[in-house]
Amino acid sequence: MSDTYLQLVSGGVPATIAKKLGLPRPVRLRRTDPAAVDRPLTPGPVLVLSDEASTADADAVAEGLLGWDLDVHRALRLGDHARWGAVVVVLTGLTHPAQLAAPALALTPALKQMAAGARVVTLSRPAPPAGGAGASDPAVAAARQGVDGFLRSLAKEMRAGATANGLVLAEDVEVGAPSVRGGLRFLLSARSAFVDGQLLPVGAGGAEPADWARPLDGVVAVVTGAARGIGAATARVLARDGAHVLGVDVPAAGESLAAVMNEVRGTALQLDITAPDAAARILAAARERYGHLDVVVHNAGILRDKLLANMTADRFEGLLAVNITAPLRMNETFAAPGTLGGQGAAPRIISLASTSGIAGNRGQTNYGAAKAGIIGMTRALAAPLAAAGGTANAVAPGFIETDMTASIPPVPREISRRGSSLQQGGQPVDVAEAIAFLASPQAGGINGQVLRVCGQLMVGQ
Numbered sequence: 444m445s446d447t448y449l450q451l452v453s454g455g456v457p458a459t460i461a462k463k464l465g466l467p468r469p470v471r472l473r474r475t476d477p478a479a480v481d482r483p484l485t486p487g488p489v490l491v492l493s494d495e496a497s498t499a500d501a502d503a504v505a506e507g508l509l510g511w512d513l514d515v516h517r518a519l520r521l522g523d524h525a526r527w528g529a530v531v532v533v534l535t536g537l538t539h540p541a542q543l544a545a546p547a548l549a550l551t552p553a554l555k556q557m558a559a560g561a562r563v564v565t566l567s568r569p570a571p572p573a574g575g576a577g578a579s580d581p582a583v584a585a586a587r588q589g590v591d592g593f594l595r596s597l598a599k600e601m602r603a604g605a606t607a608n609g610l611v612l613a614e615d616v617e618v619g620a621p622s623v624r625g626g627l628r629f630l631l632s633a634r635s636a637f638v639d640g641q642l643l644p645v646g647a648g649g650a651e652p653a654d655w656a657r658p659l660d661g662v663v664a665v666v667t668g669a670a671r672g673i674g675a676a677t678a679r680v681l682a683r684d685g686a687h688v689l690g691v692d693v694p695a696a697g698e699s700l701a702a703v704m705n706e707v708r709g710t711a712l713q714l715d716i717t718a719p720d721a722a723a724r725i726l727a728a729a730r731e732r733y734g735h736l737d738v739v740v741h742n743a744g745i746l747r748d749k750l751l752a753n754m755t756a757d758r759f760e761g762l763l764a765v766n767i768t769a770p771l772r773m774n775e776t777f778a779a780p781g782t783l784g785g786q787g788a789a790p791r792i793i794s795l796a797s798t799s800g801i802a803g804n805r806g807q808t809n810y811g812a813a814k815a816g817i818i819g820m821t822r823a824l825a826a827p828l829a830a831a832g833g834t835a836n837a838v839a840p841g842f843i844e845t846d847m848t849a850s851i852p853p854v855p856r857e858i859s860r861r862g863s864s865l866q867q868g869g870q871p872v873d874v875a876e877a878i879a880f881l882a883s884p885q886a887g888g889i890n891g892q893v894l895r896v897c898g899q900l901m902v903g904q
């Protein structure tokens with residue numbers, strides 16, 4: 444679905460009027476362009492800042508960025524008309540919240556000179572969980588947790604399609620680890636256009652791909668609900684990144700499914716995922732066609748919105764059957780040892796949650812329960828998948844422009860659309876890019892996590 448308001452205010456007199464009236468002024472986001480694969484990673488030079496205790500790590504990060512042909516600076520001098528494409532703030536050595544002031548204030552002048560679609564990325568360490576073991580010094584914990592509030596607030600101040608996100612590096616993970624470089628590259632790139640205000644925990648593991656443009660070369664992936672919307676976009680992005688795609692959808696969507704699969708040179712499988720033998724049939728089809736199956740994307744889902752006061756059994760139970768019971772049942776097969784992965788590719792299970800499963804949403808008790816259930820399922824799968832050398836993660840979209848959200852009545856639809864820091868809905872491709880990243884070797888250190896693709900939706904954190 445197209446966003447007419449965004450098209451209207453993206454320039455000229457309407458943009459000036461919107462500014463004067465204090466109306467939202469969404470801009471077109473910096474997204475990947477298949478016709479320009481050699482476009483630089485960032486829309487301008489990269490500045491690397493740090494607190495004093497993190498200087499060595501910041502030097503290592505700057506060195507690593509040079510390897511990606513970026514114009515990297517360690518101080519604020521910039522030509523008169525140049526604009527920063529990104530600022531990486533290294534805070535891995537923080538031991539007291541007061542130490543955050545220097546790098547934050549060093550960022551101040553840079554923020555006035557940011558390119559459209561620029562990025563701020565922080566690198567920090569995790570605060571210990573309540574009552575947990577590990578770093579229990581209150582000042583260290585305050586400093587590390589402080590990065591969270593700093594980053595989320597900064598993201599709400601970014602303008603012109605720029606975003607702010609962070610990577611939270613596990614204690615034993617160095618800034619030069621493949622998983623950190625993979626996460627950093629994703630957050631700096633146009634692939635993360637609709638990811639905003641988020642801190643992504645990164646552990647050890649993962650590997651840099653031989654070719655950053657085709658990190659999924661030879662990987663075999665199944666995408667459920669691939670006939671349209673996010674599923675179709677995911678099939679396209681996985682194929683662009685080198686994967687063979689098996690697309691699944693209900694027989695009623697057979698024609699569109701065939702069209703998408705023809706486009707990506709994939710394989711169409713008409714199948715209702717609630718069928719008890721759904722996983723066995725998917726596995727058989729993948730093995731017959733490609734010899735193995737590596738990546739499962741649980742994307743198929745439905746909406747059956749009603750206030751709980753007016754809810755019916757078929758709406759509640761029918762939704763749970765598709766959105767959570769089917770993925771749970773299928774994972775009994777997919778997560779079994781030795782099922783996923785082959786020819787060097789690591790097993791990956793990526794499931795579609797929703798910001799409604801995090802923050803809740805009026806009229807969506809059934810959907811919220813199912814999508815929060817996806818998050819629970821993902822966390823429980825992390826250990827068995829890790830044991831098999833793989834990962835299980837969830838992607839939580841906010842408001843994405845698809846047929847599903849087109850069915851929302853106009854007023855709540857417009858409120859949801861403008862309710863993010865980027866003041867617009869995301870596109871299916873934005874979610875697809877996040878899924879493809881989590882499927883890639885460079886994301887091997889991210890496990891059991893929920894990656895929001897919501898433009899920092901106010902109701903979804």
Ligand SMILES: NC(=O)c1ccc[n+]([C@@H]2O[C@H](COP(=O)([O-])OP(=O)(O)OC[C@H]3O[C@@H](n4cnc5c(N)ncnc54)[C@H](O)[C@@H]3O)[C@@H](O)[C@H]2O)c1
Pocket residue numbers: 667668669670671672673674691692693696714715716717741742743744745765795796797798839840841842843844845846847848
């Ligand atoms: N669009 C959004 O804003 C949004 C937000 C949060 C989460 N999500 C989630 O993302 C996923 C995709 O959403 P979308 O907006 O692209 O939806 P969509 O309705 O456009 O597409 C869903 C696809 O799933 C298929 N499907 C439904 N039931 C099926 C079944 N039983 N077996 C096989 N296929 C089935 C449909 O035929 C359809 O092709 C869903 O899980 C949804 O809950 C979407």
